[in-house]
Amino acid sequence: MNTLSTPIAPIETQDPSMLIAELARSARKAQRVLAAMSSEDRAGALKLAARQMRADAAEILAANAKDIEAGEADGLTKAMLDRLTLDDERLEGIASAVEAVARLPDPVGEVIDEAQRPNGLKLSRVRVPIGTIGIIYESRPNVTADAAALCVRAGNAALLRGGSEAVHSNRAILASLAAGLREGGVPVEAVQLVPTQDRAAVGAMLTASGLIDMIVPRGGKSLVARVQSDARVPVLAHLDGINHTYIHSAADPEMARDIALNAKMRRTGICGAMETLLIDSGFSEAASLVASLIEAGVEVRGNDRIQALDERVIAASANDWDTEYLDAILSVAMVDGFDDATAHIARHSSAHTDVIVTSDEAVAEQFFARVDSAIVMHNASSQFADGGEFGLGAEIGIATGRLHARGPVALEGLTTYKWLVRGSGQARP
Known part of the structure; x- marks a missing residue:
């Protein structure tokens, strides 16, 4: 089945704030369904997504060739073009990374620690998904697959906003991934690509407090600096790799x-x-x-x-x-x-x-x-310094801050925890 025969049409006219709010609400609804799926079902859907990417390799590479041609015409640097370029080997690496994520132990539901209080209350901390993750990135079509795989495996919805230089590649990869995930029972709204290159959409994501739970920027210094400066949503990022x-x-x-x-x-x-x-x-x-x-x-x-x-x-x-x-x-x-x-x-x-x-x-x-x-x-x-090399399957980014997660951020970094308290009728004096 060719999942890419019908291109995803960009939406350039809708108000960016309304668009992001609509996408985020549908993502939140889908995330609740995704989080309720069994670990085996989420892993199985990712394996189907990797299989579909391999089946659609020719179409994905053709889409990438359009981006490379446009990038060369626009004078992208060698570093940017290198990040943008896909070939058979790199595409196989992306599909293999999705499969590797599927094989990783699921952190959701893991009991971090347990204790019993003198009054008989039994306490435990349990890992749960963060919710809806917004990923803003440039010139890295592999991030589309890596972010989708990591978010789905950890029970999170992903709202992806790729750079204009990789627009054809990102849309092709997402279309292929979405077909495999849908076959595996994952709601299509659980992984969405913002369908506009209007830069105002980035600003709308950064201020979508209550709709998006965390932002992860992947790109150059100016992008990350803007995200860290303007965000009203928690950010997981690094500014430079010096x-x-x-x-x-x-x-x-x-x-x-x-x-x-x-x-x-x-x-x-x-x-x-x-x-x-x-x-x-x-x-x-x-x-x-x-x-x-x-x-x-x-x-x-x-x-x-x-x-x-x-x-x-x-x-x-x-x-x-x-x-x-x-x-x-x-x-x-x-x-x-x-x-x-x-x-x-x-x-x-x-x-x-x-x-x-x-x-x-x-x-x-x-x-x-x-x-x-x-x-x-x-x-x-x-x-x-790479999540795959650290045995994490893939990474959603490398965090250099001191809170929540640090270094390559993979499944565990995409979870938070909640306290479970089991009582037997205790009332606080």
Whole structure:
């Protein structure tokens, strides 16, 4: 069955506030049905959705090709085009991620803890869905599937607002997913794509308090900053991915080179990419490491001591240490020991992901204790900062705040809890 033969018509004329309110009310109604479904039925519906995506692969890729063509004509950056591009391998990865989410343990109904009071009251905290989740994202058609899968598995409704640069891809993916979910008994309104690219719809989502329970932004700094500034709904987000890798004096040179090259160059446009490299003054292979990065195509911007190692290094400005490049550009500083490195990270990190490379386990443990980021790593590339790599199946985003959820947010992060109190006739004196 070709689920994409009838395109989803955009709605550009309806008042955005009225549109969002209508979509959110229908989502809330569908969410109650979804939350009442068994865990097995929700998982089964996701497996059908993944199967349908594979069946519709040609149509989805054709829709994506339209977005790529338009993006190139509009001058999208290489990083944006990379996030936007789908091929057979990436589409299979998206479908596989939906299946992986279906196989994950269902957090809904999990008893977090239990206690009995001296008066005989029995208390328990139980995980429940949050409700209706609004996801606002740019140039990432995979988010359509990831967000839908995670929300459905955790019993939440999803209201998706993708960027105009991915409009054809998002509509094609959602049409395919919706067909599979519907076959599995999930109400069609449980996962909806806002059918307009009017930017006022974003503002309507951000102020839909009482209709939308949480907003998750996925996109560039300007989008996330706007969401965090204007939202009247709780927000789960990170603003920047200014991620550091610190090469300690006791780092293995070959490991340091491999990790640095991977962290910067595997995919430069993702939020887990390294943006600043700190090299300890006691590391003997600093010049070789910098040369390897430059020869791999990295534009290195360094402080005076790094410039002295290689004439190809460009002088770093004060702004470079606070810049998320999302490109083959890297800020590099030489630091004098552990305290200097961690002080630099404290000043400039966005609390997303920070890494130490060292063979000294005691120093690594100090780094874990000292660095207060959502993800802290030892002897691994920051590109592992991803829900799939953490065994979460997929992620709805990476949160760098300190409340509710932190790091890759998957099923557990899409639940809250309620208290259950079981009595036997107690009345409070």
